[in-house]
Structures are given as C-alpha cells and as structure tokens.
Amino acid sequence: MLNIVINKSLKKYNTFGIDVVASEYVKITSEKELIDILATYRTKKIFILSGGSNMLLTKNIEALVIHIAIKGISVETVSNNSVLVSAYAGENWHDFVQYCIQKNYGGIENLSLIPGYVGSAPIQNIGAYGVELKDTFVNCEAIEIASGVKKIFTTTDCKFGYRNSIFKNELKGKYIITKVTFRLTSISHTLNTSYGAIEKALAEKNIETPSIKHIADAVIQIRKSKLPDPSKIGNSGSFFKNPVISSQHFSDVQKSYPNMPSYTIDEHYSKVPAGWLIDQCGFKGKRWGDAGVHKKQALVIVNYGNASGQELLELSITIQKKVFDTFGIRLETEVNII
Numbered sequence: 001m002l003n004i005v006i007n008k009s010l011k012k013y014n015t016f017g018i019d020v021v022a023s024e025y026v027k028i029t030s031e032k033e034l035i036d037i038l039a040t041y042r043t044k045k046i047f048i049l050s051g052g053s054n055m056l057l058t059k060n061i062e063a064l065v066i067h068i069a070i071k072g073i074s075v076e077t078v079s080n081n082s083v084l085v086s087a088y089a090g091e092n093w094h095d096f097v098q099y100c101i102q103k104n105y106g107g108i109e110n111l112s113l114i115p116g117y118v119g120s121a122p123i124q125n126i127g128a129y130g131v132e133l134k135d136t137f138v139n140c141e142a143i144e145i146a147s148g149v150k151k152i153f154t155t156t157d158c159k160f161g162y163r164n165s166i167f168k169n170e171l172k173g174k175y176i177i178t179k180v181t182f183r184l185t186s187i188s189h190t191l192n193t194s195y196g197a198i199e200k201a202l203a204e205k206n207i208e209t210p211s212i213k214h215i216a217d218a219v220i221q222i223r224k225s226k227l228p229d230p231s232k233i234g235n236s237g238s239f240f241k242n243p244v245i246s247s248q249h250f251s252d253v254q255k256s257y258p259n260m261p262s263y264t265i266d267e268h269y270s271k272v273p274a275g276w277l278i279d280q281c282g283f284k285g286k287r288w289g290d291a292g293v294h295k296k297q298a299l300v301i302v303n304y305g306n307a308s309g310q311e312l313l314e315l316s317i318t319i320q321k322k323v324f325d326t327f328g329i330r331l332e333t334e335v336n337i338i
Contacts, residue, residue, distance in 0.1 A: 018056070018312075021061070022063070049066065050089065053115035072091070077186070084184075089118055093111075107185055110130060112216040137183075140158070141179040151175070228300065237300060238299045240320075241333070242273055243332070
C-alpha cells in the first residue's frame with residue numbers, strides 16, 4: 001500500500017530549497033507502483049518530481065506529487081569496446097557517472113557533478129564541457145501518463161536540441177521516463193578535453209595522457225571552483241541558456257563590446273556566454289535579501305536562505321530585461337519555472 005502524504009513540504013526535494021507544499025505526495029520505487037498510482041489517480045491532477053535540480057517552484061503544488069525514486073543499474077557487453085549501461089530514473093546522476101568511471105566505462109565523464117536524477121537527464125539533454133547526453137544516449141523507457149503503457153524512445157524519437165528534447169515540447173507532461181540506456185566505451189576511450197578549463201586543470205597536475213577519471217576529476221574541480229554546492233546555498237546551476245545569435249548581430253554588438261566572447265556554431269550563428277552578458281550588466285555577486293547572483297558565476301541565481309520562488313523569478317526577469325536592453329539579446333531560462 002502506497003503512503004500518500006498530505007500537505008508535504010518540498011523544501012528538501014528541490015535544490016533551490018524553496019519551501020512550498022504539495023497537497024499530496026507519494027514516493028515511487030518501482031515501475032509497478034508507478035503504473036498502479038497512475039491507474040488509481042487517472043482523473044487526478046499530478047505533478048512529476050525527479051531530483052528537483054532544474055526547477056524553480058514559485059507556488060504550492062495543488063496536485064498529487066509523484067516522486068520518482070526507482071533505482072537500479074545494469075550492464076550488457078556489446079563488443080570488446082562497447083557496453084550498454086542502463087540506469088533507472090531515480091539514480092542520482094553524479095553517482096551514476098562515478099559508477100561508470102569506476103567500471104572504466106567512458107563517454108559521460110565530462111558530465112560529472114551535474115545535479116539531478118538520471119530520469120530527468122534526457123528531458124534537458126544535459127551537457128557540459130563539450131559533451132551532451134545525446135552523444136551516448138541509446139534509448140529511454142517511459143510510461144504514458146494517460147494510458148499507463150510503456151514506450152521506448154530512441155535518439156531520433158527524442159528530438160534532442162541544445163538543452164532541449166521532445167519531452168520539453170510536444171510530449172511535455174505526457175510521459176514519465178523510468179529508465180535510460182547509454183552506449184559507453186570499455187577499453188579505448190575518446191576523450192574530450194577541448195574546453196580550455198579542462199586542459200588547464202590537467203596541465204596543472206602534469207597529466208599528459210589522461211584517463212576518464214582524470215577528466216572527471218578535472219571537471220569536478222572546475223565545477224566546485226565556480227558553482228555553489230546546492231546543499232549549502234540553494235541553486236539550480238545554470239539558470240539561463242547560452243543564447244545563440246546571428247553572426248551579424250554578434251558583429252554589431254562586438255563594435256561596442258570588442259572583448260565579447262563567443263563560440264562559432266556555423267557561418268550564420270554564434271553562441272554567447274550568458275554569464276558574461278549578466279556580469280557585464282553588473283549582477284554578479286549582487287544580493288537582494290536572500291535572493292542573489294553567485295559571486296563566482298553570474299549564470300547562477302542563488303537562494304541564500306529564505307528567498308521565495310517568486311522573489312527568485314522576479315530577479316531572473318530583471319536580469320533578462322537588463323541584458324536585452326543592453327545587448328538586444330534575449331535570455332531563455334534553462335530552469336523550468338513552476
């Protein structure tokens with residue numbers, strides 16, 4: 001019998017540490033429990049909660065909050081240098097990455113220390129330091145909320161984009177991901193050290209022939225040096241996406257800001273670091289009550305204690321307006337506003 005909790009605080013279930021209340025809450029630890037609860041509450045409004053790492057709660061949740069906590073990892077050897085590794089949705093993402101590194105399975109080491117659960121990773125197509133989830137993704141299993149029927153989604157089905165997927169668009173709120181499968185290397189790894197910060201971290205340790213663990217350790221070191229620990233300061237990592245603008249727009253803005261950094265996507269478009277734009281607008285390290293912008297990374301909005309979700313949302317809107325007024329560039333939130 002599942003334990004339905006009435007008026008449950010979600011403060012410890014979201015990395016911003018926002019104290020909102022769920023009218024009803026249930027923790028799910030198996031696919032059967034999930035199918036049963038969906039069948040039982042077919043006509044009831046529901047809200048799916050994963051690791052709570054990529055959302056800003058601005059109000060109480062008047063719904064049954066289904067907390068996905070299904071765990072388990074399995075491995076299937078495909079060839080000498082290829083393994084399929086599957087993880088259930090309730091596995092902590094960083095712990096899963098560490099598991100793979102300990103087993104010498106390569107491909108996701110650059111995604112170390114990203115907060116959240118495995119199940120929400122495909123929704124966001126998480127990425128960091130030159131690697132995205134889609135690079136090793138094989139498929140995911142998901143339960144349709146309306147019918148309780150399981151479906152398998154391939155890479156093509158998921159329509160992955162920059163911090164985007166079909167689960168954030170056409171299928172938003174229609175499926176619950178229960179398991180994700182990755183194709184990783186087991187002997188000969190293709191390492192991605194193209195980001196200067198990784199190369200610098202390796203050079204500082206005199207590592208000339210890095211292993212996947214060396215890469216992971218470098219990423220962890222870099223992230224810890226720039227990003228606040230959610231267990232100490234409420235945050236959700238990068239609050240905004242790095243905007244993609246036309247090459248002409250970039251050229252026009254660069255006339256006024258010659259030091260403006262960018263990453264060329266193709267001859268028509270460039271990606272601009274959102275953190276740099278926010279920093280130029282004077283927000284880095286600023287604080288309004290318990291709502292603020294992190295002192296080391298302007299891309300991160302933080303809750304210093306008791307800020308409400310609404311206060312953090314208002315701060316993000318202020319930042320978006322200032323960046324647009326200054327550069328003519330619109331910042332899109334990476335975090336889901338609820």
